[in-house]
Amino acid sequence: ERHRDRSEYIIFVIGRKGRDYFKRLNMPVAEEVIGLHDNPAFADIRDLARMAVSYFEKGECDELYLVFNQFINAIQQVPVEKKLLPLQEMKKEGGPSTSYEYEPSPEKVLDILLPKYIETLIYSAVLESKASEFGARMTAMGNATNNASDIISQLTLTYNRARQAAITQEITEIVAGANAQV
Structure with missing residues (x-):
């Protein structure tokens, strides 16, 4: 059972929609x-990332999660929740173990x-x-183009039928008028 109280969360948001969503829910x-x-630059998120790490290092939060849309392909994006901190200890597999010396200390390297x-x-x-967003936009625009093409085809067919009916009506009137004179 993980953090049910909203006051336990500290949220770092990238993007207007995410910000608006969390503010609407009264989340901090x-x-x-x-x-x-x-085309986002690495520098655009550096301060936010450093602030998130500093919250963790100072003990203001005990876990750090990243939630984002994972790009699968242009028509499929999957929401993902990934635990960033604390780091998970890797399982050791059988075989020789290696020992490393760090200079400076492992803590400083970390x-x-x-x-x-x-x-x-x-x-x-x-x-x-961003790739997910572009894929979704590309798919939406493709669908919009296809729908517009279908509507244009239907309207063209309707127009041609109406025009053909008008021409047929005029020919019928001309023939009826010619028959009336004979």
């Missing part, structure tokens, strides 16, 4: 990035690498979400 939005370009790791994961999620 700690930081937001709005107005990303279609202090340097952890923010970069989280930045990279968040940037990757932003790119996947």
Whole structure:
């Protein structure tokens, strides 16, 4: 049973729709990035990622999750929830184990690498979400084009039938008038 109380959440949002959604639910939005370009830069999310890591390092949050749309293909995008922190310990498989010496200490290496790791994961999620958005737009525009083509075909057929009926009516009137004179 995970965090049922809304006050336990600290939310970092990328995008206007996400921000509006969480504000409508009265969820606490700690930081937001709005107005990303279609080709987002790594620097666009760096501050947000660092702030999220700092919340975790200071103990203000005990877990850090990333929720985004994973791009499968142009017509399929899947919402994904990925746990970023705390890091999961990898299971050791059979075989020789290796030991590494770190200089500086493993803690200092982790202090340097952890923010970069989280930045990279968040940037990757932003790119996947953008690809999902473009795929959804492309599919919607393709469907709109197909629907417009169908409507144009139906209207052209209706117009041609009406025109043909009008011509037939005129010919019938001309023939009837000619027969009346004979």
